[in-house]
Amino acid sequence: MVGARRSNDWGFPRWRSYGSEQAATAQRTCDRHLCDEPGLCPAPKASNSPDRWYFCQKHAAEYNSKWDYFEGLDKAEAAERAANEQRDNSGYAEASHYGWAGSGDGSRSSDEMRALAVLELEADVEFEAIKKAFRAKAKLVHPDVKPGDKEAATQFQAIQVAYEVLKQAEDRREWKG
Incomplete structure (x- = not known):
């Protein structure tokens, strides 16, 4: 065996660094126009389609916020x-x-989100703003303000239920906190 050269991969310690023979792997970038972040979050291009977009976390969250699961x-x-x-x-x-x-990310339950929609508020609103919105909407459709108006009474009940849902959720958060 003259001229045969022994590999550096024998024994311990290894005589070469780990991964030194591996070529650099190309990393996918976000498919969003003008974004150079790594595209690590796959998202379907269409329902029941194997084709995927690859977004960074920021754009994946934006994409998912508009996704209608029940469409x-x-x-x-x-x-x-x-x-x-x-x-x-x-x-x-x-x-x-x-x-x-x-919740992990501080998001609200689906019941809370429906209640916020009734009060026409965003998901990240503070409870003080919820109180203000409830009072303002309740003053507009309160049965004392609009006696005999069945539609106003129905709206008032919806506003009341929405506030109760959000109040109970806030109480639970304070109790756990």
Whole structure:
């Protein structure tokens, strides 16, 4: 075996650095126009399509905020899908009861989001702003202000229920906090 050269990969310690023979891997960039961040978050280009966009975290959050999971479904199908998801995720709700789970990113529940929509508020609003919005809307449609107006009474009830949902959520946060 004259002229045979022994590999540097034998024994311990290795005689060359780890990964020294590996070529650099190209990293995907975000598919959003003019964004140079790494595109690590895949997102479907269309429903039931294997094609994917690859976004940075910021643009993935923007993309997902506009995604309508129930688009194209009638009310019965949407309700069935929502019920199946709630059933499948019931373990998380139970864990939340024991304080094992949290929102993680500070987001609100779907009930809270619907209540905020009734009050025409953003998701990240403080509770003081919720109080102000409730009072302002309640003054406009209160049964004492508009006696005999059934539509105003219905709106007032919706506003009241929305405020109660948000108040209870705030109380839970203060109690856990």
